[in-house]
Amino acid sequence: MRLENNRAAGDVTFPHRHLVVLGPVSGPRHDAFAQACIDRFGWVPAVLSWDKFLAAPERLQRMLSPGGYLRIDTPDQDVRAIAAVLAAGADEAAATGIETVPVGIETMLAQGDVGSPAQFAFGLVAGITLAERIAQEAGADISIKAVDVACAFDKTRTAARFNKAGLATPRGLPAIHGFEALADAMRAAACSRVFVKLRHGSAAAAMVALARHGTQWRALTTAMLVDGRVRATRAVRRLSDCGDIARLIDRLGPLGLHVEAWVPKISIDGHVADVRIVCVDGAEAFPVLRTSRHPMTNLHLGGARYPIARLIARIGAAAWAEVETSAWRAAALFPASDAIGIDIAVLNDGRRSRLLEANIFGDFVKDLIVGGQTPYSAQLNRIAQRYAAGARTAA
Structure with a gap:
């Protein structure tokens, strides 16, 4: 560059x-x-x-x-x-x-x-x-400080922190270490569709969107096994063989897993959509609407970006205001972080939403500009303001 x-x-x-x-x-x-x-x-x-x-x-x-x-x-x-x-x-x-x-x-x-x-x-x-x-x-x-990083990098701890604050998240399933335990947990929770995530993972690496229909299993995943190791792939793969799915889940288990119900996200132009809102220093928000043909909306996996106005037009200003409020409440739970990316799923009824994750390094979104600023320029402005205020106080 x-x-x-x-x-x-x-x-x-x-x-x-x-x-x-x-x-x-x-x-x-x-x-x-x-x-x-x-x-x-x-x-x-x-x-x-x-x-x-x-x-x-x-x-x-x-x-x-x-x-x-x-x-x-x-x-x-x-x-x-x-x-x-x-x-x-x-x-x-x-x-x-x-x-x-x-x-x-x-x-x-x-x-x-x-x-x-x-x-x-x-x-x-x-x-x-x-x-x-x-x-x-x-x-x-x-x-940032280590206390915020330790929580935000742990999806299970983050969900618990959100829930304790009264913020809605996808329903969590018990911790599992392999495929048989996962099948049992899904059966006990009467949950036929789940996301299996690396508990401390990022960027949707080695994620599995899993659905069960009777004895049939289907999965979409960003993981593949190569010589016994787990490799992340940007080409989302489809698995339908139960044995292949079981081997993948069993291999992911020792790395630490977080399992949650697969919530039905709203769609834009027939594509699954969710939102990242970068919250800067408790003052400025930078929302981006992400869409995809598959359940993982991460932009590096082929997701597309739309103006947030598309979502607001779909759900209305009042519902969007609730989404923004949820993002700010979530960001406030990480008070030692000057910027944080909050991922939110608006459900397909257009009224409810679920907090998905807190991204402690989620301020990098290429070419994201709101009100003439990027998340980085907003942070630099805040840094300069604090420095100037400190200099005046010292003087």
Whole structure:
């Protein structure tokens, strides 16, 4: 990506050395945030990769300054950084009975291996906990905290937090570790259609939308088994052989699963639809309508985007206001996060909705602009405002 300086003359500046990113050093997320910084401030921020940080945390200590801001981001597509985060979570994963990845997994990760999402989440939380301490000692602010990350990366814990707050989610089924237990749980709950998700997974990786009709089973999945490993695929696969489905569920079980009822989503132009609302710092919302020919609406899986006005026209302003309220209530349950993506399914009756997930790094949605701003530019504005307020107070 070619980064260009489009900053308007007279725009409020922000000290370059005060903004540090712990995240990817290349890739779409890096490029989008770097461009937002150029547009807003005229410079690209300093970036420290996860692998270098975990190998030598003192690097971050040297980069931060009092009154500064530390932005935490995911490693994105950097397999070396992902492997480093996985290594940081290995002990906790093993202690909790989660399957861990083999040493030297970088090549497999590059080929689409899902690794061990729970192990990755544990490593990420451990790393952010360390980064929090370093930022606090340096007198710098931070974009997220480990307590929010630990919950948001855990679909079961997130659903429980939503439910405790009185927010509706798809009905959850008991934790299962294999196909026979899943079949029993579905029978006991009188539930014939479920989503089987990696409990700590992201981006719909290795997800299974499963339906049972008597003795017949049907599945749509983003997972495939290759040499005994689970690989994520962008081509959603259809499975109808019960044995194939059982082998897949049994293989996913050791990675940790979350099972929920498959709710009937509203459709737009005959395609399944749901909504992501990026909530920024309790002040600004960036909604995007996602549609798909299959149950997974993630854009990288072939989903299409529509203006949110299409959904509002379909369900009405009052129903949409309730969706927005649910998103803000959900975001408020993660108060240590400056931005969070909330996924919501409007049901096919056009009146009810269900909260699906909280995405702690859900602020990257390509080309999403609302009111002339992107989620990144809105965050930079808030960072600059807080810095200016702090500078005035210090003066």
